[in-house]
Amino acid sequence: MRLDAGQIEVIDDVMAEVLRHKTPAERLGIGFSLWVSAYKMLMTHLEKTHPEWDTLRLQKEVARRLSHGAV
């Protein structure tokens, strides 16, 4: 089990200060927005890469990738 400084990342002080001034809901909202952004980026990428795929197949592939293969 590694416990050296290289293993334990710490957020930048400036960013920590930014986040400290946000509400819990705002912090959660940022995190959930990351998921939405990832979903949209993946969908756009797959639509361009596989124009022959229908919407259902595209959604399945996005879901598979985002879930690390869980679905």
Place this chain on the structure above:
Amino acid sequence: MEPYELLQDIVVTLEDLQIPYIVTGSVAAMVYGEPRLTNDIDIVAAVEEKHIPGLLAAFPPEEFYISEDMIRDAIRRKGQFNIIHPASGLKVDIIIKVDTPFNTSRFTRLKRIYPSDSFQANFAAPEDVIIKKMEYYREGSSEKHLRDITGILKVSRDEIDYGYISEWAERLGLAEIWKAVMDRIGRNK
């Protein structure tokens, strides 16, 4: 479906069924610390056999994957089961509440938080999120747990009860990890 919607769906269901619960894991870590991409919503809940029909009704098979057998097995073994939204890949991991001193403590200390304007939810307190993440790190060595811990400590800083964490770290055999984290953020100087 997006994460907020799934979080609200599960929270409303648990409260309607009067199932004691706390949101924990990376979602709770984001509330107190640093946002990050996550696909899972982790919830510790005191689910019993009598709750199964309500859970199945709340998450219909047309939209969700939820297995009655898996729920029963989780209850029997005091394990966990999933509620999966296949169309989005989003997942809720329901961990069955076990009666331990730590669980008693963290359920007592839970915080009622507005994840959004439209609903409230029970979240594990930041100290308890940290303690549990240290346990997960010891078990699996995923550095994301350490990043979540330091994120909470840096953002929620003066709101954290460091003595409480130290006490439970000793009780749960996590003192080495806790010391390393405190050294890293400069609080042991």
